[in-house]
Amino acid sequence: MHSNYVDCQNFVKDCENKSFLVELGASLFAEKNYNLVNISRDLNISYSNEKEINSEKNGGLGVWDGAEWKIRFVDGSSSSWYDGILGKAKMIWRYKMGLFSGKTLAFDLAEKFFHIYDYLNNDNHYLFVEDILSNLNLTWTVESTAKDFFLKKGVNENFVDEIIGGLVRNTYGQYVDKITAFGGLISLYSAVGEVYSSKNGNMNIFKEMLEVSKNVNLKLNSKVITVEKKTESGEFIVTTADNKTTVFDIVVVATPLNKVKFDNIALPIQQVEYVTVHTTIVIGKLNLNYFKLKDYKELPESILIPSSADCPFNSFSIKTWINGTDAAIVKFFSPKKLEKSLLEQIFVGTQQVYRRSIEAYPKLELKNLNKWKTPFQLTEGLFYVNGMEEWISTMETESLSGLNIVNYLKNKY
């Protein structure tokens, strides 16, 4: 592993003598993400569908186009904004039946997708990522954009731009008219489905898994520089940044391909383009004028940005109000660094600002399956987990990709 810690993209900070946990990313998993749910249960890691931090909440949702509110409600609830009664009334008025048809389509997709467990849990394996799509009858999900798909299904256009588009910007930093139908449906599922977070951060799931795993030799601070294949023996020589080399019969690559140099290996695929996401966490007092509001109680806890809107950030969420003050902990995702001058407009005063940028996920764009397939085995003995990310990027799907490779190895050797 590259870093000196198990890298799970989250962040803990003491503030006002309290400890707050704000995950930088990968904060949610779904009820039927059986690998994550089962392992959490087996390892006694508690998870819940409450929001990341318990605190006084305004709840609710706003759709903000950078200048005006398209819809806004606060309901004081800590449950999902999708299901609150007040919100529902307002959303039906603006989005008509899109509210229900969108949800049905997201649940239909999830039902089809969850059949993957039947296949993999019976020790089967797929050769190509695209074989999963055809096996589950989901090829259509990468052959049409989310926008075309939802509009063809008769979903209200404002709903597609503002709610699905806003969720796509939040979840994948991408746009509803470019992302695949699958990317759009999964983004919507994060709002309509039951989703969980581990109480003390999802990183604990992976830390605990390492704790209980026997015969695992985890090498921290070991950045892999090259993987070279020896022509005669077929073995792999792995060289790390400290110039140490180790010989392996089988190598499983679990990073994007461009993180490692391959020698004497003709890769059958190219690295796909990744989206860079800037996460900014600010502790500060929000400037109500920026949001054209008069009272903090009017500000929704989650703000989505329509796909068509010109706004410097892709999402805004209040993680908690700091008790007894007007200050809040706010998390933004944005395509570029949020400059100090912008933060000075959004906040009256900032106490602390944390930033992290990450090559987050591949661009989930349309695929011509006749032209390009992504194999789980790149060459004899060299396996690739992250090919799955080109189709959909989540912790659970990465774990399924890992399971597929384990089955592949069991069946082959």
Ligand SMILES: Cc1cc2nc3c(=O)[nH]c(=O)nc-3n(C[C@H](O)[C@H](O)[C@H](O)COP(=O)(O)OP(=O)(O)OC[C@H]3O[C@@H](n4cnc5c(N)ncnc54)[C@H](O)[C@@H]3O)c2cc1C
């Ligand atoms: C901002 C953000 C929000 C997200 N939200 C969610 C969410 O709510 N729910 C969800 O399920 N998913 C979410 N995801 C997606 C999820 O994080 C990824 O799908 C998942 O982390 C992919 O797992 P991975 O192990 O393939 O890659 P990573 O988690 O990226 O791990 C790759 C590891 O390889 C190491 N590495 C890289 N190069 C080298 C090298 N040369 N040598 C050695 N080690 C190396 C890295 O340090 C890292 O530890 C989010 C992602 C981001 C960025």
